[in-house]
Amino acid sequence: MNVTDLVIHNREAVALPDVFLDTENRESIQQLLKEYRYVDELTTYGLPVNNKLLLHGSSGCGKTMTAKAIAQSLGRNMLILNLSNIVCSRIGETSQNIKMVFDKAARDKCVLFLDEFDQIGKARGSDDKDVGEMRRLVNTLIQLIDYFPANALLICATNHPEIIDTALLRRFQLRIGFTMPSPGMLDEYYSKILAPFPEHLQGISRKYDISFAEAKDYAYTLVKSLLIRELEEKEKMAVYE
Numbered sequence: 001m002n003v004t005d006l007v008i009h010n011r012e013a014v015a016l017p018d019v020f021l022d023t024e025n026r027e028s029i030q031q032l033l034k035e036y037r038y039v040d041e042l043t044t045y046g047l048p049v050n051n052k053l054l055l056h057g058s059s060g061c062g063k064t065m066t067a068k069a070i071a072q073s074l075g076r077n078m079l080i081l082n083l084s085n086i087v088c089s090r091i092g093e094t095s096q097n098i099k100m101v102f103d104k105a106a107r108d109k110c111v112l113f114l115d116e117f118d119q120i121g122k123a124r125g126s127d128d129k130d131v132g133e134m135r136r137l138v139n140t141l142i143q144l145i146d147y148f149p150a151n152a153l154l155i156c157a158t159n160h161p162e163i164i165d166t167a168l169l170r171r172f173q174l175r176i177g178f179t180m181p182s183p184g185m186l187d188e189y190y191s192k193i194l195a196p197f198p199e200h201l202q203g204i205s206r207k208y209d210i211s212f213a214e215a216k217d218y219a220y221t222l223v224k225s226l227l228i229r230e231l232e233e234k235e236k237m238a239v240y241e
Helices: 023-037 039-044 063-074 091-108 128-146 183-194 212-240
Strands: 007-009 052-057 078-081 111-114 153-158 174-178
Touching: 023 039, 023 063, 023 174, 052 063, 063 078, 063 111, 063 153, 063 174, 078 091, 091 111, 091 128, 183 212
Parallel strands: 052 153, 052 174, 078 111, 111 153
Antiparallel strands: 007 078
């Protein structure tokens, strides 16, 4: 299989200020970006730049957007592992496919993003019938991460860090947790995504205790419903005239 079949090239530009993060997470990411800004000075003192980042936590709360924003801030191309093509019935092929993607990211000095990392980094021995095969795959991942070059950046994301092999978890120098947004953060988010619409379309009812992704889908669905209703009314008026 060709390496181009194993990755998704990110086409979406995301600015870090547009990602809704709590104070602690934003400071952690800004620190990471500053390390890359002053990489030469840090290297002079023998201080390595963190280049292995794990984003973990609730689905729809900004892990993928954060990864894209980091790549954009660094001015790097971003490769996204295509899990649907990477995983084969034969574990040897899966390991080889993953190695091809890591090699390409290393050559191109890219940001490599592995979403749903638990699917390939599951703890060894968690499934009796696949113990040997999963152990070999995890061992391959450990080696690839250990030798991933300092001038490239690996970002992995998972909703289930508890099932990832502990030896893999130890490889990440920086781990950032994502939780469901507070009502206050959701209010800020609603106000931001509704701002481009006419004022009378911004007054929709707001739903809470949901993720950012769910809030966006919910808000846009209501706005579309209101807009369509207006258009239908205009069409009726035009007929009567």
